[in-house]
Amino acid sequence: MESTFCSPAEAVLQRETGIPEQLTPLADLDRVYELERVVGFVRDLECQRVALQFSDRLLGDAGAMAARLEETTGSKMFILGDTAYGSCCVDVLGAEQAGAEALVHFGTACLSPPARLLPITFILGQRCVALELCAKAFEVQNPDPTAPVVLLGEPACAHALEALATRLRPKYQDLLVSSPALPKLSGSPSPETKLLERFGRYFPLAPGRCLEEYGAFYVGSSSKSSSDSDLDPDLSRLLLGWAPGKPFFSCCPDTGQTQDEGVRAGRLRARRWYLVERARDAHVVGLLVGTLGVARHCEALAHLRKLSQAAGKRSYVLAVGQPTPAKLANFPEMDVFVLLACPLGALAPKPSGSFFRPVLTPCELEAACNPAWPPPGLAPYLTHYADLLPGSPFHVPLPLPESELWDAPDVSLISGELRPPLGWRPLNDPGCSALTPRPQMELVESSPAASFLSSRSWKGLEPRLGQTLVTEAVSGRRGIAIAYEDEGSS
Numbered sequence: 029m030e031s032t033f034c035s036p037a038e039a040v041l042q043r044e045t046g047i048p049e050q051l052t053p054l055a056d057l058d059r060v061y062e063l064e065r066v067v068g069f070v071r072d073l074e075c076q077r078v079a080l081q082f083s084d085r086l087l088g089d090a091g092a093m094a095a096r097l098e099e100t101t102g103s104k105m106f107i108l109g110d111t112a113y114g115s116c117c118v119d120v121l122g123a124e125q126a127g128a129e130a131l132v133h134f135g136t137a138c139l140s141p142p143a144r145l146l147p148i149t150f151i152l153g154q155r156c157v158a159l160e161l162c163a164k165a166f167e168v169q170n171p172d173p174t175a176p177v178v179l180l181g182e183p184a185c186a187h188a189l190e191a192l193a194t195r196l197r198p199k200y201q202d203l204l205v206s207s208p209a210l211p212k213l214s215g216s217p218s219p220e221t222k223l224l225e226r227f228g229r230y231f232p233l234a235p236g237r238c239l240e241e242y243g244a245f246y247v248g249s250s251s252k253s254s255s256d257s258d259l260d261p262d263l264s265r266l267l268l269g270w271a272p273g274k275p276f277f278s279c280c281p282d283t284g285q286t287q288d289e290g291v292r293a294g295r296l297r298a299r300r301w302y303l304v305e306r307a308r309d310a311h312v313v314g315l316l317v318g319t320l321g322v323a324r325h326c327e328a329l330a331h332l333r334k335l336s337q338a339a340g341k342r343s344y345v346l347a348v349g350q351p352t353p354a355k356l357a358n359f360p361e362m363d364v365f366v367l368l369a370c371p372l373g374a375l376a377p378k379p380s381g382s383f384f385r386p387v388l389t390p391c392e393l394e395a396a397c398n399p400a401w402p403p404p405g406l407a408p409y410l411t412h413y414a415d416l417l418p419g420s421p422f423h424v425p426l427p428l429p430e431s432e433l434w435d436a437p438d439v440s441l442i443s444g445e446l447r448p449p450l451g452w453r454p455l456n457d458p459g460c461s462a463l464t465p466r467p468q469m470e471l472v473e474s475s476p477a478a479s480f481l482s483s484r485s486w487k488g489l490e491p492r493l494g495q496t497l498v499t500e501a502v503s504g505r506r507g508i509a510i511a512y513e514d515e516g517s518s
Contacts, residue, residue: 051088061093062151063100066132069149070101079128081108083115083135093134113319113350114373120144120321136183136262138370139209139228140412141323150210157188157247161284163195166245169277169286176202176241178231182248182262183208185281189247204242206231227266227411228371243275246289259292261375267293268300268375268409297409303364303388305441307396310341310363314356316387317347318369328368328413332390338426339397353382360384366393371411390416399433400424 052060070078080097082090087109094105106126108119116138123131123146130147137150170177177200179189186208193205206229223230224239231239248263259267263278267289270276276289307313313336319325329345336343344362348355356365365387367374374389390413395401401424415422427433438447505512 051086054092057089057092057096060153061089061134062154063096066097066149066151067100069132069147070097070103070130073130073147075103075129075147077104077106077126077128079106079108079119079123079126079131081111081115081119081122081131081133086135113321113369114138114376116372117319117321117370118142118146118148120146136372138372139211140370141211143321143323143325148211150208152186152208153184154187155182155184155281157185157192157281158284159188159192159195162192162247162279162281165279165284165286166192166196167199169245169275169288170200170243173200174202175243176204176237178204178206178239178242178244180206180229180244180246180248180266181281182246182260185247188281192247202242204231204233227269228262240271240274244270244277246276246278247281248278249280259296261372263289264296264375265371265411267296269411272297300389300392300409302442303386303392304395306386307364307366307388307393308438308447309440309442310396312361312363313341313343313393314359314362314365314385315343315345316351316356316365316367316369317345318351318367318373322370324414324417325368327417328390331413331417332366332368332393335393335397335426341397351387353384356387357384364388366390368413374413375411389413394424398424398426399431399436400427 057063078097078101080090080094082093090107090109094107097103098105106123106128108122108126108131111117111119111122116136117140118131118133118137120131120142121144124144128146130149132149132151134151135153137152139150142148166177179193181189186206189205189207193203197203209225209228209230224233225231226239233239244266246263246266249260267276270293272293276293277286278289279286315329315332315336317325317329333343333345344359346359346365351365351367356362362385365383365385366389367387368390389411391410394416410416410422414420417423418425435449437449439445440447505514507513507515
């Protein structure tokens, strides 16, 4: 009966983690992982210790690639295979613990600037692209040769965009090609013209032109049957940030099949505005630390705390690693969670309905708590927390305390009830000086979380300090709940 519905208890206790299988044939290893470019990077810096970071699905090639690089360069290679948050961000902390002088990142990357200075190079991969099929698909979806269009692609297809544009430029007059915004090494020459950097890409716009004038043609994996929750976070980032009303088509690089992403972009934006309404109704906000390696994350965390306090909301900082439904279920007093992570980490697909409280991005909390948001003329939907901080062209400071924006009436679109004014709270108020009288004539700290916990029937273990006898520790039960060792067989 036991083996019918579950695995045997002995198998669970004795199970070992297997080694990932080899994904790439040894003959193709140098081409897929651009061995020549990595070797040049290591030799130019004269590094003796180099950290290699692989995406989770590429760890099967890590051992062979590390051995190949050690043999070619003579340097010591360290494999970083245990990222605390997401494999798209460079793990500079892990590289420093290994004493590495440089880091090579393989696979999909968010290209966010690291928090610490370290020479980094990215190997995005080179996926095969059927240029003829993609060119024909582009011509079908863009019959007007004068319409402005931008060629975009997933990171592994970025190498083929220029070749695709070469086939299309004789017919199309205003065709723009984006390129990954790879970090520049110190001492490298800067480009003559300043390129627009957005969505982790460079856009060579002509003087007087803006990105909001262009439609988009995205070359990357996209399935018509895939749901919005399973959408690639890089494509979600582009759909949310692209100017509404402009055409956006995705093209499969293998078959050339295209899909109009306008409807899906509308659903994503509607979902984001629903989360903004949930944030406006919230009284307690959990700020999830989702990165320690991306630049300005401490400044962004302080900004979110300031934003919540100004709107009269209580915020708590939670460091739980990569968020899962089981982890966040330990904090039922939170009304919403805000994930402070890189753009891809914040938009990573989450199982629908698995989290008992909504998980928001910092931009949604900004829209909910800052009454001056959004600024006039802001077309794209921001996806990176760095765009909210001072120094960014999209930064919107909080209104002054005497501003009428704080007293504007507001109605919840979810409950239909009238919300109280946001009410500016002094930023030097520690938030713990307000005292609330209880029926027992006790004075306690006024806290929404404390009030929530006091209403629960289960109070937890009582400390009983000084009332419990000290006894020697004894060995407890061993095994799993289905079959402890001292229970015998039944």
